[in-house]
Amino acid sequence: MNRIIFHIDCNNAFLSWEAAYRLSKGNALDLRNIPSVIGGNREKRKGIVLASSYPAKKYGIKTGMSLMEACKLYPSLDINPPDYDRYVQCSDELMELLLKYTPLVERYSIDECFADVTGCFCEKASDFANFLRKEIHTKLGFTVNIGVSNCKLLAKTASGFSKPDKTHELYSSELKEKYFPLPIHNLFMLGFRTCVKLYNMGYYKIGDVANEDPKLLRRHFKLFGLLIWSNANGVDSSPVRPYEDKPKGIGNGMTLPADANTPADAYPFLMSLCEMSAQRLRAAGMRASVISVGMRTNEFTFQSHQRKISTPTQSTKEIYTISRLLYNELWQDIPVRTISVRLSGLSSDGIVQLDMYGNEEIRQQRLDKCIDSMRIKYGDECLSRARTIGSGADSVAVTTHKQYPKIKPNIMNGA
């Protein structure tokens, strides 16, 4: 039986969700109808556009652009800060609605999911998709695009065709007419760097790559070349996975309010990041055996160092101690703009063998758990490490929003 896969993509997710929420609270103004954006905080140097309304797009304002640049294009732009917790809730509501129709729903990111709807409807697949779109609009207040196909790769491509509020079909049998003529930057997993390389090699359309000898692509791009070729040929038999994988890594990063000119300038922020990551690690019931620290200088170069430890940990103190060593290794006397901490090599928080410092480990565990529970009860700001007070890092978000782990970098695995 041929599968029918939907890819549901929320149109301008953050902005639509914000708009829908405000309307539901009695606000008469619909952010979607004016030049508006969801964007960060200019004072904290987090000024980029996370989502823009269609009227804003008309002025050339798009995601990823700095707020300063956006304001040059439209000076009276309406700028609204993001509220991640609310967006997670919207994402959950969409999942719940879809689960009423099929148990096979896979969350791909906060604003995208796949649904295997094979055998779930009697009418045409596109009619069912149209019905679902209306249902989502009526019940949840925002619009989506739905891509319809017999595999995830093509369904995802189709949902990106024209927006908003549209259904598009793209089946394996239609590659020649609908897929091969597309410019190669539409190919899933092709980013800026690889696109430039392919242009220079004379490939401009997906069909150009699809008709190439895969051996040649492999020579140039190694295994990634084969992935490009197989994506270009629309090959994908991966199933819709109705569960969320355990994360492979947990991390937090931040742009500092001002460049750190010495390691000591950065330590309070590093502590804050370790605390955030460790708290998420404990909440997930996991321990980490690899700790990585990354830094981006004010020249925008990026470097990272990591350390593997023999006994997986979830202790804020231990993670911070190692992070500081790594930070000092990385420090090259160049002002630092962004720092990040990442925990990987994750394992479940089962019974761990305690080393000779076992008692100290238990003491730290109790302390961490106590801090976690107080923060859950009274909010993140109720406690600050002495180290972070007055540095500005104590006011830096200890707020975390749930991240959905990507299943695999390509959606054609399992083939």
Add this chain to the structure above:
DNA sequence: TCTGGGGTCCTAGGACCC
């Protein structure tokens, strides 16, 4: 372009062991 923050996987090179 003057560029956030959360993820995933791949690759190359070095260290180490047998």
Add this chain to the structure above:
DNA sequence: TCTGGGGTCCTAGGACCC
């Protein structure tokens, strides 16, 4: 002690996605 080769682990960095 010298030598080769294969396998595995660790580390750093690159590319991609949303």
